[in-house]
Amino acid sequence: MNRFTLIWRNLWRKPIRTVFTMLAILVVFFLFTLLEGLRIAFSLSDVGPAAEERLLSSHKVSLIMMLPVAYESRIARLGGIEAVSHGTWFGARYQDNPEFAQYPVVAEQYLALNPEIKLDEEQRQAWLGNRMGAIVGRPVANQYGWEVGDRVPLKSSIWTRNNGSDVWEFDIEGIFDDTDAGMNAGVVLFHYDYFDEARAFGKGTVGWYVSKGDGSVPLNELMDSIDAEFANSPAETKTNTEAAFAQEYAQQFGNIGLIVTLILAAVVFMILLVTGHTMAQSVRERIHEMGVLKTLGFTSGSIFGLTVVEGLLLVLPVGILAMALGWGALALVAGFMGAMFPAGLHIGTYSIVLGLALMLAISLGSVLPPVIRALRLDIVALLRTS
């Protein structure tokens, strides 16, 4: 009988208790993973590296106000700007599904500025060649079952057409992947020319500009120079990195994120208490046996080791399994709701580290105090405990 057998037998000495403790740990870390995934999705804190480099200029007064399309050439002329493009919120839904993101863009310009959009060359050419053509992020295409060649109607809640209708038709010419899993992952992109000509109002305006520096000017100076260019004009701009813009927008959901965090804290508190208590109790129950082990020649150090390893064995495998299951569940949910979570639902390194730290805290926090207290006693005192 080696040490591992000893640990293993000890772990299962009260199988019901062990199973229930493990199940509780399983449920809680599963939940922890789901909530972390949601928190990250709603905070838009992970929009990919490209979004840190690109600048987004919107109307200073309010997101709903439009900017003249003529700003494009003025931004392009500024020192330090490598490329500029624009987008507009189209605000449409497909059938009865919730509204999702579609932007009318100048195709080649937008693709050049967003290299993380990976589109098949053949599909790219087809899109450029079709006025009514659109390309769509894979998660959305999957959710709605769109395929290349389909003609899909989208109903815009903002833009009406010259003929009074708010239903716009597009030919799906391509399905792309966003290698950053960022802001573009679930968007429908279509031609600005088609949009501008057909819309009933607001002609010659765009929602925002996206630009990229050539590296000769620091980003914050570049932001200032864009905003300075349009200062005191009827439409002043506010420029920020795409990533900062996304986070500021996410802040607007405000307290929802806070609530998710509070739930997380409650969940963690509960598990710490419950499993901690049970595990500590199980250690206390065998103080007598520790005396026996010592009599047999086990050192305090090895008894300590045995107990700690048992504690870790109870928590870690199940905890890690739970996080893996949670990960799978997140992927599954994101798959069904591609338009809502185009960038997928996932947890970050921070979540994994936090999860592992919690597992260690639970196992060590509950096992260490009683075992340390027990090992301070001598053999006789240990054996005397019943």
Place this chain on the structure above:
Amino acid sequence: MFGWLTQTAALSALNLRSLPRRPGTAAVAMSGIAALTGVFAGVLSMASGFEKTMEGTGQEDVALVLRSGSTAELNSRFDGEQANVIRFAPGIARDAAGEPEVSAELFWIVNAVGKSSGTEANVALRGIQPNGYSLRNNYRLAEGREFTPGRFELIVGRGARNQFVGLEPGQTIRFGKTEWLVTGMFETGGSVFESELWCDVNVLQSAYQLGNGFQVVRARVDGPDGRLRLEEALGDDQRLSVDVWSEKQFYSDQAEDTAALITTIGLPVSVLMGIGAVFAALNAMYASIAARARELATLRAVGFGSFPTALATLLESVVLAFLGGVLGCAIAWFALNGFQASTLAASFSQVVFNFAVTPDLLARGIVAALIVGLVGGIFPAVRAATAQVTAALREL
């Protein structure tokens, strides 16, 4: 015949009175369940508070005319001429002077800094006409004075004032190029309008070069069939392409998405937490009967039956669950009830609402706790009743 009943009562009394001697077990079972109930009530109080705000908005006898297809005021628009056509359409109530009770309005978004977040958020700046006040039945000026038509002045809703920086009556606030004087604060019985800033619609038109455009026409309808008559008349008019909404319906529709989102996240989370709490309670109860194995065996040796023993154990679990549930509800109530929050709503602007921990929610929380207590107690109860008396007595 009622022997088992007296036995159960005696055993339960014994169990419950000995609880303080087992504080650890009791605390563990209770706090697990308290956490469950607290989260359950907390999450749902957010959804119910948001819904309460949205559903408390709007009146049955007020119609909202929006551009056809618009699901939010923000996306609607029409010109002054169209607004006039609507103003004099049939089905709209007239006031004492014979004028239609109509307010053609603009719903604009400006940026204000949130007090708690410190970042900019979308706040609704609504331009109204004089009838705009009376079209909200519960409108009341709570502080200062109303804005003067024609001036860059505005009044702020109570919720907006609480949540955003710089909206105290007497202060001026800058949106883009224009500076506005806050002249007063209003209330509308806790409805969505309290999240808004109101000004003269003509001033708003000129501030943002909106010409003679409007986004929504609000009208009091004349009698129960007024809205229908208005809808028919506007539907027949070639100059218009509009939808006519009941104001009440409009706002409860807007509430749906956000409340559904909170509930779709909150309910599965509560169920999962409930399952976790069941395991915790099971462990606690098994530990409790294990600790008293000899005591229970002694009792059975002196003549207490197994059914009363089981029942008493189950009862202990349920009592602990109930106490935990009450604790969780109390925490949710004191920490969250009336807590003011705001979120980006379907209107693309911030809606301020109060968490509402309603009696209904509390009751549901307690029921959830009791279910956990029952499920968590039933197996240990069976164990307590079926343990071999002689073996148990020999243990330890």
